[in-house]
Amino acid sequence: MNLKNIITAFDLHACGEPGRVITGGVLDVPGKTMFEKMKYFEKHHDDIRLRMLREPRGYPALCCNVILPPTHPQAAAGFIIMEQTEYPPMSGTNTICVATTLLESGMLKMEEPITNFTLEAPAGLIQIEAQCQNGKVTQIKFKNVPSFAVHLDVKVEVPTLGTVNVDVAYGGMFYAIADASQFGLKLSADEGRDITRITELVKSATAEQYPVVHPENPEIVGPTIGQLSAPSTNPKAHRKKCCHCFNWKN
Incomplete structure (x- = not known):
């Protein structure tokens, strides 16, 4: 063989x-x-x-x-x-x-x-x-490596969603972060379809309107991933979050 x-x-x-x-x-x-x-x-x-x-x-x-x-x-x-x-x-x-x-x-x-x-x-x-x-x-x-916020509570115009408040931060990669309450979401399992669609829309619009580059490594750019956050029901956690990235070409 x-x-x-x-x-x-x-x-x-x-x-x-x-x-x-x-x-x-x-x-x-x-x-x-x-x-x-x-x-x-x-x-x-x-x-x-x-x-x-x-x-x-x-x-x-x-x-x-x-x-x-x-x-x-x-x-x-x-x-x-x-x-x-x-x-x-x-x-x-x-x-x-x-x-x-x-x-x-x-x-x-x-x-x-x-x-x-x-x-x-x-x-x-x-x-x-x-x-x-x-x-x-x-x-x-x-x-982790040093993490930092680049933009806090900026206004992003998102197709089909309107104006969305977004944070852009780095923690090893650049994230576009939005509070799920803006979309009436609680980040429960039954909301999976909406979470996927909304997170990708927010990330793509943020990357276009607020592109970022790492100050020490210009090859690290973004944001390349979206994240929604919501209050956590776990007393040991401040927030719960859901990440998503999608690309038909890759």
């Missing part, structure tokens, strides 16, 4: 989002930084993203990550994030999936009850604190 293109991956779930983590079958790529590796991978190996995220191996909600050797001496591992429409410099749920895979697969040594280590995302270094018990990761905390 002659087998080719064998890729080893783990499927996980974090914070309401499914994530796939490639641990084998994909070689390292050139780049002095993880961001450079991401750009090289996007240009030369995007077929891997499509194979992992499109049917029959993938589905619309899935994201995928590939673990690579880090370029920074403080990092235990590096990773590239592949989503349905883009290669984001940073993603919280994907970071949780990668950290969990590294520990539970034995690629990194697990220390109970707490394992601390550093990951290198394309956006920069991410400090990980993993709570572990009986060989399993039970909770992940991480310190």
Whole structure:
């Protein structure tokens, strides 16, 4: 039997989002930084993203990550994030999936009850604190790259919706954020169709009217993803949110 293109991956779930983590079958790529590796991978190996995220191996909600050797001496591992429409410099749920895979697969040594280590995302270094018990990761905390707001409560003219108040902020990628109450939404599961449509309309209009560029990396632009937020019924949370990005061409 002659087998080719064998890729080893783990499927996980974090914070309401499914994530796939490639641990084998994909070689390292050139780049002095993880961001450079991401750009090289996007240009030369995007077929891997499509194979992992499109049917029959993938589905619309899935994201995928590939673990690579880090370029920074403080990092235990590096990773590239592949989503349905883009290669984001940073993603919280994907970071949780990668950290969990590294520990539970034995690629990194697990220390109970707490394992601390550093990951290198394309956006920069991410400090990980993993709570572990009986060989399993039970909770992940991480310190993200510096986050900041670019626009607060700006007026965006959105087709079919009218004038919408929007915030534009960076947390590893640029978000267009709107309060769901403007559309009469509570972010419940039965509102999925409206959430998808409205979030994409708001994101696209904001990107056109308020384009943004990262002050330290001009290759990071946006906003590339939309987010709706609403009050949370969970006493441990201030807000609940729903993210969405969509692109017929990608």
